[in-house]
Amino acid sequence: MRTALVIGTGLIGTSAAIALSQRGVVVHLADHDPEQARTAAALGAGTDEAPAGPVDLAIIAAPPAHVPGVLADAMRRGAARGYLDVASVKGGPRRELEALGLDPSVMSKYIGTHPMSGREKSGPLAATGDLFEGRPWVLTPTRDTDTEVLNLALELVSHCRAVPVVMDADAHDRAVALVSHMPHLVSSMVAARLENAEEAAVRLCGQGIRDVTRIAASDPRMWIDILSANPGPVADLLSDVAADLEETVQALRSLQSSDEAKRGAGALGIEDVLRRGNAGQVRVPGKHGSAPRAYEVVAVLIDDQPGQLARIFADAGRAGVNVEDVRIEHATGQQAGLVQLMVEPQAAPVLTAALRERGWAIRQ
Numbered sequence: 001m002r003t004a005l006v007i008g009t010g011l012i013g014t015s016a017a018i019a020l021s022q023r024g025v026v027v028h029l030a031d032h033d034p035e036q037a038r039t040a041a042a043l044g045a046g047t048d049e050a051p052a053g054p055v056d057l058a059i060i061a062a063p064p065a066h067v068p069g070v071l072a073d074a075m076r077r078g079a080a081r082g083y084l085d086v087a088s089v090k091g092g093p094r095r096e097l098e099a100l101g102l103d104p105s106v107m108s109k110y111i112g113t114h115p116m117s118g119r120e121k122s123g124p125l126a127a128t129g130d131l132f133e134g135r136p137w138v139l140t141p142t143r144d145t146d147t148e149v150l151n152l153a154l155e156l157v158s159h160c161r162a163v164p165v166v167m168d169a170d171a172h173d174r175a176v177a178l179v180s181h182m183p184h185l186v187s188s189m190v191a192a193r194l195e196n197a198e199e200a201a202v203r204l205c206g207q208g209i210r211d212v213t214r215i216a217a218s219d220p221r222m223w224i225d226i227l228s229a230n231p232g233p234v235a236d237l238l239s240d241v242a243a244d245l246e247e248t249v250q251a252l253r254s255l256q257s258s259d260e261a262k263r264g265a266g267a268l269g270i271e272d273v274l275r276r277g278n279a280g281q282v283r284v285p286g287k288h289g290s291a292p293r294a295y296e297v298v299a300v301l302i303d304d305q306p307g308q309l310a311r312i313f314a315d316a317g318r319a320g321v322n323v324e325d326v327r328i329e330h331a332t333g334q335q336a337g338l339v340q341l342m343v344e345p346q347a348a349p350v351l352t353a354a355l356r357e358r359g360w361a362i363r364q
Helices: 011-022 034-042 064-076 091-099 147-159 169-192 207-217 220-228 231-255 260-281 308-318 345-357
Strands: 003-007 026-030 055-060 080-085 110-115 136-140 163-166 296-303 325-330 336-343 361-363
Touching (some): 011 026, 011 034, 055 147, 080 147, 296 308, 296 345, 308 336
Parallel strands (some): 055 080, 136 163
Antiparallel strands (some): 325 336
């Protein structure tokens, strides 16, 4: 791949363009908002000048509802040798594109893809060339997909340092409904409980509520586009969640009963949902996509000052300990925070002793 055209210079399109430009591909940028394309160009994503002729690959980074129209327009004017989109829904847009009556030989030049990466912020200013590094990038070829186009898509994934995953389009849509779309709505519903909550209650927010509500900060307009393209699978999953919620509510009501038998049944109901949650959570892939590992936590109190995190990681390195993961919980109303360093169990005593020796305040 020597040349590419990115149509849509939001977070995903601009991030892909930056990654390609960094690897020597000449990238042309286009957007319905010319100012956004100019912003992406200023960030090093490419040029907002139109290509002189067909490029090797056209990347459509538009919302799902607009993908078929934008793709059809690019195909009819012969903008590229190959075409792909990066929308988060695959089955519906492809069927809409097929319904537009494009020649089968043209349709063979298209492959639907979805990089499983993003941020709470949108737009070109949120873009980064390493957004996709180590993340799955789904490819949904059909029997008619041209081999050259599949190879171009794989080259794009490689340039972005992502991990290619081949799936059927409809299977992909059911999967992202489960691991992305439904969780986003549930996160938003939990966060909505905070909107009119008393300030005294909100000040008690800890890492748990931050974890649950983090993705609720995303742009609602973007998510309306996504959910409108995949409503059925999401609704089915939410229906199952609603049934679990109703059973849990009834179990909690039973715990209020003066009848010992009802309280016992309520406790069993709560235990059931918690245990099923345990069973599901352990299936979430851990580091490098492997099965989750059990790590020990070394908790360190640090001041909210420049360089503190760098110091603690450097001290861990001097102790010969690899930090597998890290979480930071900020202290409400204080210029301090609790850093939780996840390490292999056998490394925890070594790290604890080393950090104490260097003056760090360890918390049990």
